[in-house]
Amino acid sequence: MNLPDKKQLSLPTLDKIELDHGVNFESHTYWGVRDPQRFKELMQEAITLVTTTHFLGDNLFTWQRNNSMLEDKPFRRAWEENLLNSSDEAIVWRRYILACAAYHCLHVPGDFVECGVYVGTGIKTVMDYLGGPEFPKTFWGYDTYDYNPVEGHAFAGQQEGLYDAVCERFKEYSQVRLVKGFLPQSFENNIPDQVAFLHIDLNNVEGEIAVLDTLFERVSPGGIVILDDYEWSGPYRPQKQQEDQWFDQRRYRIFPLPTGQGVVLKR
Ligand SMILES: C[S@@+](CC[C@H](N)C(=O)[O-])C[C@H]1O[C@@H](n2cnc3c(N)ncnc32)[C@H](O)[C@@H]1O
Incomplete structure (x- = not known):
């Protein structure tokens, strides 16, 4: 079993909470x-x-x-230290879903994977919550980086040089493998045998289904798949339509979260 050695990794602990007040x-x-x-x-x-x-x-x-994410001090620190813009701040609950799933998946055989990395804030927040440079698993990050293949969807800074900047951001994290290229083609020769944690955040259903086609069978029993946009409506409704169908054929149900994410627990 590919479990973290408790002596090598001190997992974050939760403080006692006050019963008479909370955090807004x-x-x-x-x-x-x-x-x-x-x-x-x-x-x-x-x-x-x-x-x-x-x-x-x-x-x-x-x-x-x-608002548990704000009472978990190690998480709060990891989230705050990695904020690059106001959206990163707003999506704190989504980030905490990733962090809690990651905590669970540290104890499941396999690597960590994010498809759709942009500048890597999601990966870095999770890793910093769970040991920072001592994070005990390989973390794969797939993206085209220097451009956005979804028309009209380019994020700030998505231009030549972004990949190098993201590599620089992770220079102290030798367990991170940033794979530059269009999915699913970029999986060729660059794919983990076994996956514990799979975060899919491509903002387009074709890419996300292609990722599922390749990676879902490699997710270990007990592993978790998080679909960032599944429960968002409007332009993201094709994700729900096609991902429901894809999982239904395999006798899985996606848990729709109020954060807009969808979660699948692999059997
Ligand atoms: C919403 S961003 C990812 C944000 C990131 N997960 C985070 O937590 O900060 C979506 C990313 O998916 C990438 N992307 C979309 N389709 C892709 C494809 N087919 N292959 C590779 N990257 C893709 C875009 O370049 C973009 O950087």
Whole structure:
């Protein structure tokens, strides 16, 4: 079994929580809002009408939740130290889903994989939560990096030189393998035999189904697959339509999360 040696890796621990108070979270980075200023004013008023604790961010407003990600200090540190923009901040709950799945998958045989890396903030947040440069597994990161193959979807900095910059970001992390190229072709000669953790975040269903076609059978029993956009509607609905069908044929159900992610537990 490919388990981390407890002596070599000190896993993050949870502090005792106070029962009489919790942590609120508020980010005003939204997607799909017609009048952001008016929306912000309304949300700020809505917050005054609910009992604590509230969470607002990443198109999610909820209250009377623990906001566990903000009470897990090692996670909070890893998340804060890797913030590069306001979106990274807003998606803290999504990041914590990755971090908790990763904690679980450290104990499952196989490597870690992210398909759709961009600048690597997701990978780095997870690794820094679980040991930083001492993270005990190989972590593969697949992306075209220097351009975005999805028309109209290029993110800030997606131009020649991005791949080199991401390699530089991970220079202290010898277990990271950044594979540059278009998926699924870039899997050729660059693919783990066994996968414990698979995060798919390509923002296009063709690429994501191609990744599943190649990698799902390599995911170990007990491993976790996270589909970043599965539960987002609008332009992402094709992901739900086709990924539901793909998993249904294999007798799996995707767990739809309020964060917009979908989770599959491999048997
Ligand atoms: C939303 S970003 C990934 C964000 C990253 N997972 C994070 O947590 O910060 C999506 C990425 O998928 C990449 N991508 C989309 N389709 C691809 C394909 N077929 N092959 C390789 N990369 C692809 C894009 O270049 C882009 O960087």
